[in-house]
């Protein structure tokens with residue numbers, strides 16, 4: 434957008450300087466400089482939301498000035514401005530900005546008749562076509578946003594339980610491993626339902642599915658808001674816990690084990706979970722961290738299930754309940 438913006442505005446800015454139309458020339462130059470500042474900011478911070486809003490406001494102000502100054506030679510810029518704004522900011526923000534721009538033009542025309550538009554009829558035509566274009570673009574942008582959110586949701590969640598899927602787990606665990614700047618302590622729990630195959634074999638897959646859904650509901654209700662639950666296999670789940678140290682991880686594992694065994698039921702009775710956990714060591718890769726937690730899960734299963742094991746920082750297993 435910025436490339437096309439600079440490409441299309443620069444010749445006009447030069448022409449305005451050439452014809453000594455200083456107000457419009459300065460407005461055009463300001464728009465070009467703003468584009469470059471916004472691009473540099475977005476490039477450096479990876480944040481496109483703030484520069485998007487900044488550019489939408491700058492461009493809308495410049496297009497309004499050009500419209501008021503040049504009349505018919507300026508107001509055609511409002512049409513590409515509509516598309517630009519809906520591309521740069523959220524649909525509601527873009528609509529608000531467009532209504533503000535059009536209101537400014539109409540107020541100016543009312544206060545200074547015949548300066549922008551030769552007559553009221555032309556002003557009304559301009560207003561109606563701009564409003565129509567804005568509303569149609571709003572509907573288009575709103576639908577696109579809604580569809581994108583649905584697609585994002587489908588691509589990141591397990592359809593049965595609603596927990597995050599394996600793809601997001603890899604992204605989030607890698608993010609935690611790379612987060613060396615914040616000094617946060619990240620922990621991981623791997624949870625696996627005990628004797629789940631028996632439930633499927635005895636009562637059928639639908640009953641098994643319901644147990645999985647209930648399990649996720651129980652876990653979600655017991656964890657903090659910024660903990661993230663992933664389903665990475667059939668009845669295997671991972672829980673990422675930021676700001677949780679070894680002692681904290683023990684407390685959470687004990688609490689989740691208790692919550693599950695007291696609240697999760699199949700037609701055969703209570704269902705339990707085995708849990709393995711590990712705190713992220715510095716300079717450890719995501720697969721190594723995951724493996725350390727998974728090894729602890731294996732030890733918990735070997736120890737008779739319905740229990741948890743947490744890797745000690747020196748890789749020794751803590752004997753736990």
Ligand SMILES: Nc1nc2c(ncn2[C@@H]2O[C@H](COP(=O)(O)OP(=O)(O)OP(=O)(O)O)[C@@H](O)[C@H]2O)c(=O)[nH]1
Nearest residue numbers: 625626627628629630631633638639641642667668
């Ligand atoms: N209902 C249902 N079952 C699933 C799903 N995904 C995997 N499974 C079943 O989960 C069961 C996993 O069995 P195992 O890996 O033997 O584990 P387990 O019976 O829980 O035994 P332990 O983990 O050793 O206690 C298999 O029967 C799979 O078919 C699913 O989405 N729905």
